[in-house]
Amino acid sequence: MKMIHLVLVGFCLSSAAAAKLGVVRTEGGLVEGLSVGTGLFRTVEEFKGIPFADVPRKWEKPEPHPGWDGVLTATEYRDRCLQVTLLQTKTLGSEDCLYLNIFVPHGKSVSSGLPVMVYLFGGAFLLGASNDVEVLGESLYDGKELADTGGVIVVTVNYRVGTLGFLSSGDERLPGNYGLWDQHAAISWVRRNIRAFGGHPDNITIFGQSAGAASVSFQMLSPYSRGLFRRAITQxxxxxxxxxxxxxxxxxxxxxxxxxxxYQTEEDAMLACLKTADPVKLTMAGKINTLNLFGKGPVLDLLELAPVIDGDFLPDHPSKLFHHAAQFDYLAGVNSMDGHIFAGIDVPSINSMKEATTAEQVRGLLAGLTKEKGDAAVSSAFNVYTVHWGLAPDPDIVKKTVADIETDFLFLVPTQIALQLHANNTSGARTYSYLFNMKTRIPGFPRWVEAEHAEDLQYLFGKPFSMPLVYFPRHRDLSGYMIAYWTNFAKTGDPSRGDNRVPVSWPPFSKYHQPYLIINNSMTKSSVSYDLRSFYVNYWTQTYSQLPAAGRIEEKESL
Structure with missing residues (x-):
């Protein structure tokens, strides 16, 4: 007992003795965070709620923060940006929301020159926050474990979402992309100020998941990002x-x-009316109509608010902007069942133990996803996805096919195209591809379900270490692997090379050679594979893309 007491006292003393920055000078004024002990002579200093821009005016780009007097106590997360709740029944958050959080790891001495990782949250461009989803009192995006284990500074940022972040007229009157401008302002603030927190301004990696990953992608492709950061990860x-x-x-x-x-019919009058409308009512007006969620076309059709080609931040279609991304090292991948959650809404029978999924339901889903190409696309896609069914397919194979279709269409194929475009355009920067396929931890799903959308985040942010009672050793193994790969990449541009040991060397993806790493808890040399789902990628990128648009088919027939 006495020994345990001595160890605990020693631990407390060592944490207290560990280094800390204390009061930090930023361009807006002085800030002071909170030092949290994480191990023997190890702490993470947390700075929560630092403003990176002023309170944004409605549908305008963010402006610099005017600054503050005295020392800002940065120990609490600030409000998320005004948004609908997950159930779409009300709003929460504030217009005063452009804040970021910084997690700085220290050992016996104060850190300096550390790589920096800036995280952009997901949430369909409709909801989310830098401190989203509290689990047992801890934010999903708490950067403490990733910073401490990986030896990097982690920054999480807020940005405007929903109507206030992405409403657009499609022209210069209301150009849109306000959420993207917020992200850009945050990354720029980090570059200008992070040295004072022990970070290296020339070694910034931006990373994100889902809409946050698409945001990272847009930041890479914008001409405004030249020289702003060094690397990017899209999940x-x-x-x-x-x-x-x-x-x-x-x-x-x-x-x-x-x-x-x-209700004005004249567009300028309608826009003038919108600019005087109540922000809360505007935010509610941008919600998804949950009555249309089940059986009325794919969920994809309900996700209306998103970035636009504005001729400024995004001067052209993203596929034509990859020359801007050539300067950045790029790591990208998907979860093996990213589309399952959406497939379960579009075709609910796939998660039913009693109800079979029919070939007609599969055709119906494909009709919804490929309507721009018409009936010919439905038949051709159906033939591609059922080629392995046989005459009497196992019911589970039919159900898994539905999840595979949505995963491919919404996530996997676009990511493979982005990887290829990056590799084709790059001159010196590296490209890496992965597939995360850890079995789902979500109870109640069929046994064939692998990695669900967003399930990678708990491992990357070290939840198996910070909440050990709800995880098994295999989950801690996986979490250690992901943190090592991600932070090695942030340090060196090579996920296999850095301070953190990895189980398998990860070869780069190139113009003519497409390896990818399969990430789970039991990684061996066979975790490196090649040409991810190339049969399906080739179908969507070659056969499907060359089919005429539905309108053109009808035109031809009427002639």
């Missing part, structure tokens, strides 16, 4: 994903205008 989303760009911004704007009683 389960890219700018080429079919949900990542608004298809008809003026139609979406008109729909939202009607919901806030802006």
């Amino acid at each position: 389960c989303g890219v700018a080429l994903s079919p949900w990542a760009l608004q298809k008809n911004p003026m139609a979406t704007l008109t729909k939202i205008a009607r919901k806030v009683s802006c």
